[in-house]
Amino acid sequence: SSLTSMAMRRIFALALLSVVSSIKDASPHPPHCPHNQAYVGKPAPDFRETAVINGEFIKVSLSDYAGKWLILFFYPLDFTFVCPTEIIAFSDASVRFRELNAEVLGASIDSKYTHQAWIDTQRSSGGLGTSLKIPLVADLTKRMSRDFGVLIEEEGFTMRGLFVIDPKGIIRQITINDDPVGRNVEEVLRLLQAFQYHEEHGEVCPINWQPGDRTINPDPRAKLKYFQEVANCQKDS
Numbered sequence: 001s002s003l004t005s006m007a008m009r010r011i012f013a014l015a016l017l018s019v020v021s022s023i024k025d026a027s028p029h030p031p032h033c034p035h036n037q038a039y040v041g042k043p044a045p046d047f048r049e050t051a052v053i054n055g056e057f058i059k060v061s062l063s064d065y066a067g068k069w070l071i072l073f074f075y076p077l078d079f080t081f082v083c084p085t086e087i088i089a090f091s092d093a094s095v096r097f098r099e100l101n102a103e104v105l106g107a108s109i110d111s112k113y114t115h116q117a118w119i120d121t122q123r124s125s126g127g128l129g130t131s132l133k134i135p136l137v138a139d140l141t142k143r144m145s146r147d148f149g150v151l152i153e154e155e156g157f158t159m160r161g162l163f164v165i166d167p168k169g170i171i172r173q174i175t176i177n178d179d180p181v182g183r184n185v186e187e188v189l190r191l192l193q194a195f196q197y198h199e200e201h202g203e204v205c206p207i208n209w210q211p212g213d214r215t216i217n218p219d220p221r222a223k224l225k226y227f228q229e230v231a232n233c234q235k236d237s
Contacts, residue, residue, distance in 0.1 A: 038148045040171050050138050065105075072162070160178070161175070
């Protein structure tokens, strides 16, 4: 009977161990929503990947942008539909971003050769054109996309994720679009200017803020100046 009791205890222990192992192995996130290591207010995940710019293959890393703002955007795939409209718009606005001490970096899971072939394709044929002014990262291993939490694991490509990263490498803003809808370059510029205004002046930017608009002193008493001015303007109109 003692042998039987020991055998039963061993079977029970093995069964319990199996259950615990199953729980540990189970992912807390569904396959389509990978664990996101990128959080607002936290350091951006480090990366060092190959990018294509001006017909050359170069290595780019997060540290390359130290001291500058970085607009990092992921897009699903080369040779698609919405993606070229976004990339061209960001490229055309690259001078405006640089005037604000910001660089723009695009990324997808395509290879560097696919990127180059797309750049070599005329815009009238759905390509990016050889005048492209921003680098495109070839995240062929999908490591960078996974680290930033935008990889759709079961599909093998990325969502339209965009990250505003400050000169210290801290993520200040994250947006992720579903595939059918492209992003707005003017809104990204507005957000960049708003974050920069706050960094310089310490005041916070209310809804729909544009450069030159009123801002709010984040103090319980001082904030009243803003709300009184807004109320007076609404009364006059």
